[in-house]
Amino acid sequence: MTDAFEPPKIVPLGPRLDANTGERVGELLNAVRGIAGKRLQQCLGNLFEHVDDALFDLAEKAENNATQTHYFDGMREVRKRRPAVERSFLATVNRELGGLTGNAATASATPAPAMAELSLVADADLEESLAITSMGSKHESRLARDLFAINQRLSVICGGRKVEDSSNPIAPTALSQAFRLALKELAADMRVKLLIYKLFDRYVLSTLEELYADANETLARAGVLPQLRVSAPRGGTATRTATSTASVATGGAGTDEAADPAAVELLQTLHSLFVARRGGEAPAATHAGHASSGPPPSAGELLGALSVLQTQLAAGGAQQSPSMVDGTGNFDREAVSQLKEQLLGQLGALRGMRPTHVAGVDEDTIDLVGMLFEFILDDHTLPPEMQALLARLQIPYLKAAILDRKLFAHRQHPARRLLDALAEQAKGWSPESDRDNRLHDTIKSIVDQLLHEFDDDLGIFERLLQGLQQFHESNRRRSELAEQRVAESTRGREKLEQARRRAAREIVERIDGRKLPPLVHEVLARAWANHLVLVLLRQGEESGEFRDALRFVDDFIASTRPVPDATSRQQLRQLLPAIERALRQGLANVAFQPQDIERLLTQLRDWYGQQLGEPARVAVPNAPTVAETAPVAAIPESIQPIVEQHAEPEELPEESVPVDTDSPEWKQVEALQPGIWLEFQLPDEPMVRAKLSWVSPMSGRYLFVNRRGLKVADYSPQELAVLLASGHAQVLATNALFDRAMSAIVSRLRQPDAPNSPDAG
CATH class of the missing domain: 2.30.30 (SH3 type barrels.)
Structure with missing residues (x-):
């Protein structure tokens, strides 16, 4: 690569700006803050001036008194809290603008919660988030060119720190998030908040052109990229591109600041490989056996012939062109590689004579798109059903590539982003996870719209991409909630299992192989083990409650030792009241009924009385001992025997x-x-x-x-x-479909035994 192919760097143009001078940077940033503050304050004023009327109208139309009361309460709350909301919003924007020159970590945007900190999101929060996301994405697309310019200029005055839509405090999404934060000052019903968001969209976000125009003009006059010009690509799409004096011709494709240098170099490599495979001849010779003549077709002729083939493919929906479907009804893989031959045949039908050759740049484009869709049909990352759906887009994408040669050189090209987004959605598809066919039908609808509606308006790719993104966002919110519930449920089960094992281990270690009376063993293995589990889950292993529960185990086991003399009997009598108190509390904690607790304590008193040599309160000749009969009668069946289940590591x-x-x-x-x-x-x-x-x-x-x-x-x-x-x-694969395809195509073309023509094989 020569220097001619290096992307233009963002540098200050003009002697008046020194981006390394802190004082000058501060002046420029303060100017932007002043413009933003003034404009946004005016817009907020307009917003709140219309809140009362809007809420009053809704209250009049309310279906019941309760709903009407919500709206009237909202009106009072807005009047009372309006100053606090305005202060919070403007302060957030001002602070974020001031933080652009500082450490990126100072930004106040709240990061997404880590998986280890999963928590459920309320339905109201979900509805609010969807409103914010929809507003931000809509206006960022609409204001793409103005935003690109302000991002570039802010990057310069911030010392080269890259500023994008996601990090620009006055971008629509950032402003929407700041307003959401400010509305936390408002204790109003969600219906009231959603109405205010609609007014924010109308009176703030829809008027941002003036703010951006003032900021761009002020910075340009100060010498910050005064020659920067912004242009929209053909077809009316709002791709962010800045016109530069440098350009690169790679197969006829221009490049600019939005071009990816690696992609430009890759296209050059592909062009060289295509030429080498043709034996050094740029134009393609017509296949032998065809009578052909005439000059190479123009781009208009190619597009016309492709439109005919596209119409044939789209005709009748499922009734695809016979040449594009195999005998089983699946998309014909061979037809993908033979599109160039079909295209030449259609050109011949339209001209009345078959072209001798196709211009080198057009043939590169035809071959490259063909190999892209061959890759799609071989890409294991996509389920077969989705491969067949996406393969139908070969003709629309070939038309798009001829209309705009930058498709392969720009990662942010709408057509490229749409195909990548479709592939990413399709990656996780399966019949089981899409029983309602919502994803399948959405992707099929996009494919059908491109086949039926795409002529030469490249804006359709941006519009379809926005629709797909909205679909993805609404489904992502739902799936995230489900994921969080699943993870929390799994984590809860694991914590419970871990607590059970810990409780069992503590009890087994303290018993240490001793032969305990059946009643005592049953209490420890079931009721008290469950009490230990609950204490571990609620208070934790470092808590005083857990230490007290373990101390009871030691005391309870100690109370079963023989008492051969008066001293040991006296010690046991002193220990028993504390054992009884602890048992009452612990058994109540694991939902023992009062009568069960009393029955168990009575049995224990009888057993301890026997140990101390005291006469039993009820003497039944030849009856079994209390210790032998108590376990079945005293412990409810709902109390699981944790020690028997978890004493040994599983x-x-x-x-x-x-x-x-x-x-x-x-x-x-x-x-x-x-x-x-x-x-x-x-x-x-x-x-x-x-x-x-x-x-x-x-x-x-x-x-x-x-x-x-x-x-x-x-x-x-x-x-x-x-x-x-x-x-x-x-x-x-985790990388984008386009990137995977381009790498695979280069590898295929570099194989020494590759066929001489991309058509072959």
Whole structure:
């Protein structure tokens, strides 16, 4: 690569700005803060001036008195708390703008909760979050060009620290989050808050053009990127691109600041490989046996011929063009690789003569799109049903690539982002997790819309992408709630199991092999073990309550020792009141009924009386002793015998499987992070795709859920390693579809035994 292909750097243009001068940076940032503060204060004023009228209208239309009261209460609360809301909102925006030049860690945006700190989100919070997300994404798309310019200029005055929509305090999403934080000052019904959010959308977010225009103009006059120009790509899409004086021609594709240098270099490599495979000839020779003549087709002719093929493919919905479907009704893999031949044939039909060749840049594009969709049909990351759906997009994407050569060079190109997003959604699809067909139908609808509606308006990709993102966001919220419930339930079971084992171990260690009377052993193994479990879960092992409960175990066991002399009998009599008090409290804690507690204490008093040589209160000749009969009569069946269940460490079958900790599979397990998808194909079971949702900090087990957030399985690290080694589990790719495809295409073209033409094979 030469210097000509390096992306332009963001640098101050003009002698008046020195981004390294703290005083100057402070002046410029203060200017932006002043503009933002003034504009936002005016907008907030307009918002609150309309709240009363809007709430009054809703109150008049309320279906019942209770709802009407909610709205009237909301009006009073808004009037009272308006100054606090305005102060909080403006202070947050001002603080965040001031923090741009500081450490990124000072930002007040609340990070997403870690999986180890899962908590349920209320329905009201979910509704509020969806409103915020929808507002922010809508206006960030609408204001993409203005935002790009202000982001670039803020990056300069902040010493090169990259400012993007997600970190710009005056971007729509950031402002929406700041307003949400400010509305915490308002103790109002969620219906009232949602109305206020709609007014915030109308009177604040919808007027941000003026704020951005003032800020951009002020910074440009101060010498911050005064020559920066922003342009929208063909088709009306709002991709953020800045026009620069540098450009690179790679197969006819221009480049600019939004171009990915690695992608540009990759396209150059692909162009060279395509030329090499044609024996050094850029134009493609017509296949032998075809009568052909005429100049290479223009881009318009190519698009016209593709539109005819697209119409044939889209005609009748499921009744696809016969040439694109095989005998089983599945998408014909061979047809994907033969699209160029079909295109030349259609050009011949439209011209009346078959073209001799296609221009090199067009042939590169046709071959590249063809190989992209061949990769999709071979990509194991996608389920076969989704491969067939996405493969139908080959013609629309070839048209898009001819219309806009930047599709392969720009990671943020809407068409590229849409295909990546479709593939990411499709990755976790399975019939079991999509019983209502919502995901399948959504993806199919997008494919059908592109086939039926896409002509030359590239804006359709942005619109469909936004719809898919909204679909994903609404489903993500639901699945996250389900995941959190599953993880919390699993964590609760593990904590309970851990507490049971700890309680059993403590009791067994204190008994230390002694032969205890059946009644005492039964109390410890069942009732008192359950009491220990509850104390561990509620107060923890460091609590005084847990130490007291263990002290009782020691005293209770000590009270069973023989009392051969007066001194030992006196010591036992002194110990018994404390034992009885502790038992009353502990048994009540595990839901013993009062009559059961009294019955048990009576049996214990009788037994201790026998030990002390006192006469029994009821003498039955030849009757069994209290110690022999008490366990069945005294302990409720609901109290589980924890000691018998958990006295010995459980040997799990999977733990006994020897696993080489230096094996690739073990290292693969160690590298797994929540969010990664795996495919499981167990013997005699259907294939399952599941996402790693949570790794237990207690047991180390891996919890897997489907796309709806419902539990699929949980495995120990040893189990997972064995499944990976046997091929019953496979980690699915995490990088974007486009990136995977481009790497695979380069590898294929570099193979020394590759066919001479991309059409072949």
